[in-house]
Amino acid sequence: MGKIRFMQGNEAMTEGAIAAGARFYAGYPITPSTEVAETSAIRLPQVGGVYIQMEDEIGSIAALIGAACAGKKAYTATSGPGLSLMAENLGVAVLGEVPCVIIDVQRSGPSTGMATRPAQGDVMQARWGTHGDHAMIALAPSSVQDCYDLMRTAFAYAQRYRTPVIFLADEIIGHLRERCVIPDPEEIPPAEQPDAIGNLQEYRPYDHTNGLAPLAAYGSKHIFKINGSMHDQMGRPCADPQNADQVIRHLSEKIEGAKDEITLTRAYRMEDASYVLIAYGGTARSALSAMELARAEGIPVGVLQLVTVWPVAEKEIDAALAQVKAVVVPELNLGQFIGEVRVRNRRNIPVVGVNRVDGKPIEPAEILEKLREVMA
Amino acid sequence: MKKEIIISGVGGQGLILCGTLLGEAAVIHDKKYATLSSEYGVETRGTFAKSDVIISDREIYFPDATQPNLVVCLAQAAYARYSGAVPKGTLLLYNADEITGDPARAGCEWGLSLTSMARAQGAAATINIITLGIIAGMTDTVTLAGAKDAVEEFFSPKGQKIVQMNLGALELGYQTGMQLRRAASA
Numbered sequence: 211m212g213k214i215r216f217m218q219g220n221e222a223m224t225e226g227a228i229a230a231g232a233r234f235y236a237g238y239p240i241t242p243s244t245e246v247a248e249t250s251a252i253r254l255p256q257v258g259g260v261y262i263q264m265e266d267e268i269g270s271i272a273a274l275i276g277a278a279c280a281g282k283k284a285y286t287a288t289s290g291p292g293l294s295l296m297a298e299n300l301g302v303a304v305l306g307e308v309p310c311v312i313i314d315v316q317r318s319g320p321s322t323g324m325a326t327r328p329a330q331g332d333v334m335q336a337r338w339g340t341h342g343d344h345a346m347i348a349l350a351p352s353s354v355q356d357c358y359d360l361m362r363t364a365f366a367y368a369q370r371y372r373t374p375v376i377f378l379a380d381e382i383i384g385h386l387r388e389r390c391v392i393p394d395p396e397e398i399p400p401a402e403q404p405d406a407i408g409n410l411q412e413y414r415p416y417d418h419t420n421g422l423a424p425l426a427a428y429g430s431k432h433i434f435k436i437n438g439s440m441h442d443q444m445g446r447p448c449a450d451p452q453n454a455d456q457v458i459r460h461l462s463e464k465i466e467g468a469k470d471e472i473t474l475t476r477a478y479r480m481e482d483a484s485y486v487l488i489a490y491g492g493t494a495r496s497a498l499s500a501m502e503l504a505r506a507e508g509i510p511v512g513v514l515q516l517v518t519v520w521p522v523a524e525k526e527i528d529a530a531l532a533q534v535k536a537v538v539v540p541e542l543n544l545g546q547f548i549g550e551v552r553v554r555n556r557r558n559i560p561v562v563g564v565n566r567v568d569g570k571p572i573e574p575a576e577i578l579e580k581l582r583e584v585m586a
Numbered sequence: 587m588k589k590e591i592i593i594s595g596v597g598g599q600g601l602i603l604c605g606t607l608l609g610e611a612a613v614i615h616d617k618k619y620a621t622l623s624s625e626y627g628v629e630t631r632g633t634f635a636k637s638d639v640i641i642s643d644r645e646i647y648f649p650d651a652t653q654p655n656l657v658v659c660l661a662q663a664a665y666a667r668y669s670g671a672v673p674k675g676t677l678l679l680y681n682a683d684e685i686t687g688d689p690a691r692a693g694c695e696w697g698l699s700l701t702s703m704a705r706a707q708g709a710a711a712t713i714n715i716i717t718l719g720i721i722a723g724m725t726d727t728v729t730l731a732g733a734k735d736a737v738e739e740f741f742s743p744k745g746q747k748i749v750q751m752n753l754g755a756l757e758l759g760y761q762t763g764m765q766l767r768r769a770a771s772a
Contacts, residue, residue, distance in 0.1 A: 216613040387622040389613045499648035
């Protein structure tokens with residue numbers, strides 16, 4: 211059963227990371243993610259891990275990449291301004307195919323914005339924050355329990371797809387305190403381990419002809435290079451057009467092609483729904499309360515929660531669009547995700563947003579009002 | 587059962603701790619569901635801050651109070667925000683030692699000398715624990731035993747003297763809360 215705790219989301223992320231086997235954190239504290247740094251600083255040394263407070267976020271992600279290359283499961287936590295600084299090196303992790311987890315507890319932006327206020331303004335930044343073609347995995351927790359459980363998923367995805375994963379939290383969930391069950395240590399299954407490299411004569415870190423090549427650890431017997439330049443199968447700089455084409459298509463395909471395994475969604479009361487609310491992160495809580503209010507009035511509405519924001523849960527969104535008469539997409543931004551719903555809207559049904567950028571969460575009543583509008 | 591409580595004041599008064607202990611009592615001791623969401627400024631202390639606590643028998647979705655049963659104001663800035671702005675039927679309690687109440691609303695708001703009560707317990711800083719006791723006594727949110735557990739666990743690293751002082755503050759708050767509850771139903 212584990213231990214029931216009344217816990218904060220940020221703290222649960224730290225515990226989840228440790229349960230997932232993470233033993234390295236490098237970061238620069240920033241509201242509203244600071245408690246991840248605080249609790250990691252206390253907890254990691256207790257489990258034989260390393261915590262480093264870096265000079266800034268550029269250094270943080272650089273250290274993360276280094277630790278991951280040395281075989282550690284590594285994570286950091288930041289907010290929008292820090293993610294902006296990490297954008298360049300995030301690309302190094304993408305091209306180098308280095309597994310690591312970057313927690314972004316979103317706050318109101320742009321720039322410094324309002325440090326203590328919630329937002330979901332980094333949805334597109336998570337997807338396209340670093341330049342060049344690539345795919346990205348972003349998971350959005352909607353409860354403190356998610357903060358714990360999904361960290362494990364984030365590390366598993368990072369490992370399995372050799373990619374950075376963005377843990378796209380928000381201030382609502384990061385600072386929320388609520389019930390969370392932490393399994394007893396003996397109940398926690400062992401963390402996902404990378405495939406063994408075996409006795410390859412010549413280890414090729416980027417030879418993906420037989421599935422993704424495992425990443426050797428720096429300091430092991432295998433010698434390989436990782437840098438930000440386009441590389442050949444050995445990691446050596448290579449500007450051959452055919453090679454570049456293959457590598458860049460591979461970076462997208464390894465994630466977009468595994469979409470069915472990566473996309474996690476939750477359907478609430480969808481069986482008989484004529485309307486659907488599509489939501490993610492802290493806003494999913496507003497949507498669920500709105501659903502209860504609407505159901506109490508006899509409105510057949512359901513919620514499709516996107517736990518995986520990127521890649522897009524195409525199948526589930528398609529199915530919802532085929533089923534309902536209208537879709538409402540509440541977002542704590544001016545509509546960063548709704549476009550993904552609209553491009554799939556083959557029947558041309560109403561797809562409308564409820565958007566707030568004043569630093570306050572979307573209230574269930576606002577969603578209900580919008581729902582009544584589209585029904586009229 | 588679902589109860590929504592707003593504990594408001596300014597940063598530095600221990601509002602979030604009060605909410606946290608309330609939530610811990612509900613979740614860990616009383617096996618209920620609870621959420622605590624806070625609002626505060628970038629300043630460490632001195633500007634408006636609040637904790638929304640929701641306690642329920644079942645899972646809670648939206649974690650902010652939209653229909654509060656009780657609003658506690660511990661600073662003028664908080665009183666200014668809530669006095670006259672709460673839904674009908676919501677109880678508003680304020681610290682009369684710190685806040686000048688609106689005489690026109692004397693019938694529907696209750697002022698209590700919380701600072702004096704806290705000083706009598708040994709430290710003005712126990713206001714948040716007295717408040718916790720009042721909430722436990724006035725509402726069916728948490729049991730006194732649950733609140734005691736939470737207070738004891740939190741303060742135990744600071745030594746028995748501090749634990750006893752805060753348990754005293756909790757008890758005083760609880761008795762006050764029970765009296766208020768009787769007065770409210772009379």
